[in-house]
Amino acid sequence: ETGVTQTPRHLVMGMTNKKSLKCEQHLGHNAMYWYKQSAKKPLELMFVYNFKEQTENNSVPSRFSPECPNSSHLFLHLHTLQPEDSALYLCASSQPTGGFDTGELFFGEGSRLTVL
Amino acid sequence: QKEVEQDPGPLSVPEGAIVSLNCTYSNSAFQYFMWYRQYSRKGPELLMYTYSSGNKEDGRFTAQVDKSSKYISLFIRDSQPSDSATYLCAMRAGPNDMRFGAGTRLTVKP
Numbered sequence: 001e002t003g004v005t006q007t008p009r010h011l012v013m014g015m016t017n018k019k020s021l022k023c024e025q026h027l028g029h030n031a032m033y034w035y036k037q038s039a040k041k042p043l044e045l046m047f048v049y050n051f052k053e054q055t056e057n058n059s060v061p062s063r064f065s066p067e068c069p070n071s072s073h074l075f076l077h078l079h080t081l082q083p084e085d086s087a088l089y090l091c092a093s094s095q096p097t098g099g100f101d102t103g104e105l106f107f108g109e110g111s112r113l114t115v116l
Numbered sequence: 117q118k119e120v121e122q123d124p125g126p127l128s129v130p131e132g133a134i135v136s137l138n139c140t141y142s143n144s145a146f147q148y149f150m151w152y153r154q155y156s157r158k159g160p161e162l163l164m165y166t167y168s169s170g171n172k173e174d175g176r177f178t179a180q181v182d183k184s185s186k187y188i189s190l191f192i193r194d195s196q197p198s199d200s201a202t203y204l205c206a207m208r209a210g211p212n213d214m215r216f217g218a219g220t221r222l223t224v225k226p
Contacts, residue, residue, distance in 0.1 A: 042216045043160075045215075103208055104150075109157065
């Protein structure tokens, strides 16, 4: 396995369900991210983890709960979602140095979520 | 005002055309400017990167940054059907604060 892998690729859930999205990176990076991608809207940064510590939470509703047990794994736990939460959820990783570098994000293929 | 503005298109051009994609931004602290390409049912991948103002060329692709106007561009010469994808501009000031445009969906017709 190489790069960033996300499972499941597709998920359909009712508003009362509890589900989780999983992300795993094999790049040795120290930072991991969750982004939400909706049609014709900018990618929305949801959460950032650096060395397993959450460093950013962009006012995301509490029905989204992230978990980062180690630098290689990231989860997004979903509970009582709304239909407007239907979107593509992208996981990414990077190796930020704070110096003169791209800070390139390496993305997974995303988990397509549909909330009925 | 959105932090990063990008026309979502869609944009359709014939094969061989020159394509111009653009973004404007409001945060003067942005220093690093990138273009990501996203094929259908895939995650975005870094295509071009520019630090501060100036031009950068890579094959058929040219990225331009004009910080005085807060305006960035991506030009694709001799466009090919394989260039059909969504192109997202991205920019950041610090190590973890990447901000994206909405993406422009491009179709190059044979």
